[in-house]
Amino acid sequence: MTDSPGILFTILAFLLVIGPLIFVHELGHYLAGRWCGVKADVFSIGFGREIAGYTDSRGTRWKLGWIPMGGYVKFAGDMNPASVPTPEWLALPPEERAKTFQAKPVWQRFLIVFAGPFTNFVVAIGIFMAFFAVYGAPRTPSVVSAVIEGSPAARAGMQPGDRIVAIEGRPIERFDDLADMIRFRPDERLRIDLVRGSETRSLFVVPVANVERDRFGNEFRKGTIGVMSGPQVVVPVPLHELPVEATRQTFGIVRMMVDTLGQIVTGRRSVKELGGPIKIAQVSGQQASLGLLNFVMLMALISINLGFINLLPIPMLDGGHLVFYLFEGIARRPVPERAMEWAFRSGLAVLLSFMIFVTLNDILSLGALERLAGLIG
Known part of the structure; x- marks a missing residue:
């Protein structure tokens, strides 16, 4: 017999973990964009139909979607990762075009994209700093x-x-x-x-x-x-050593993630150990039931995971965009539009396949299919 929190408590804990972490990730993109002078059209937490929102004085629509499985910031002109001018973009007045994502030099576009995962690491470092300051x-x-x-x-x-x-x-x-x-x-x-x-x-x-x-x-x-x-x-950790100690802890976890991913890719660890949203929700409920400290430390781990995953060089993720911008910066020209199109198609296929796989993994790990078979039998 195992202890298990209720499903409503688990869902609430999951939303309290993933919601703020998605927000700070997208906030990193947004603040870097503002610093570079790019106008943000939409800042969304969640996908799908808007259930609440407002438009600020800068013209940015802040909204909440009904599917809380991610978020995005849509910058003005952010419609063509290959940096190929479109007729709509060329038709904009010069002062409006200057505020678009595509009008910015490649290093600024790189910085805006990198700021999201970087913010997730900063959040984790901040949590560890607070933990070490209080407990040592x-x-x-x-x-x-x-x-x-x-x-x-x-x-x-x-x-x-x-x-x-x-x-x-x-x-x-x-x-x-x-x-x-x-x-x-x-x-x-x-x-x-x-x-x-x-x-x-x-x-x-x-x-x-x-x-x-x-x-x-x-x-x-x-x-x-x-x-x-x-x-x-x-x-005790001296105040001036807290950032170093917390950063060491954070990137020690990143190093373990890299090692584990390498072991899964090479077959030294089972792919059954991969988890998806259902597993994250389950663990969120479990850790929340153990107390606030466990819950906050879980947030640090999930934040590191979000930062790490988003830096993977897969098209559709931040890491894939960063690879394209590195190519553009080195070659002094954008990635060919045809190559970009195929890269994003393959990246989307990889991500969808991965999400389906980890979701099935989660379902199997919970024993749902066995219980269903028992009910049918």
């Missing part, structure tokens, strides 16, 4: 206090007192860094560099997969090598 930052030296008999670490020759300094050439400063590296690499052969006394050694360890289940019934496949750390201490 947990730190554990990368020193092995105990080695479990018969474990991969024991078979490799690791001993208590060993100080881990690197895994696969990546520096390790804290035991948390060690745990993060091992957790996402089950069944991989890893080189571990350590210091024993005054001697530096290198060992090879293959983490075993350990399947864990939380109180909600969610399963997680994690790598483990069978070593234990010393006691963790929470240390």
Whole structure:
């Protein structure tokens, strides 16, 4: 029997997570556009028919759509990612044309698009800064206090007192860094560099997969090598170090996302571990039921995910636009219109296929099909 919050509570928690994060993402685009002198026609949270909205003194329509699964800012002239002038754009008076997205130099268009994902990272950094300012930052030296008999670490020759300094050439400063590296690499052969006394050694360890289940019934496949750390201490973080510590935490999570995505692409992790909107809603309800702190930390993680996903070089996403602008900046000419058309068609197909896949993944992980089959049977 697993604890599970009600469906209405889950939906509310999901909206309270995703709504503000979509807003700050689009606000990043909007503010960068204003700084560059681009007029925004529409600022929308959600898609579909407008259920509420107003028009400000600048002529921007701020509105709420009835499908809360995203948002957008429509800038004046923002209708042709290939930067190819259209008859409608050429017909605009010069003063109006100067305020359009396409009239801006490529570096400004790049900045406007990049500002959305960047704002998501800034939000996460701000949350971590607040957390570290109030509670301090947990730190554990990368020193092995105990080695479990018969474990991969024991078979490799690791001993208590060993100080881990690197895994696969990546520096390790804290035991948390060690745990993060091992957790996402089950069944991989890893080189571990350590210091024993005054001697530096290198060992090879293959983490075993350990399947864990939380109180909600969610399963997680994690790598483990069978070593234990010393006691963790929470240390105060000086005010001037908060941005650095929070940024390190944020991009440590990004690095884990990159590693995990690479493992899924190469087949080292199951695609069943991918989640979509239903899974996000489920986890939002679970974390909200555990308290405000858990909920806010989840918002930081989701914000990082939004920033990371939007930077993927896929047409239709911010990252795809950034690739086109990089090409334009280097080649001194826009991407050919025909190539742009096919890129966006393929990008749309990829995104739709991915959304269908992760939604089915979510449904299967919840066991909905099995319960339906049981009802029919």
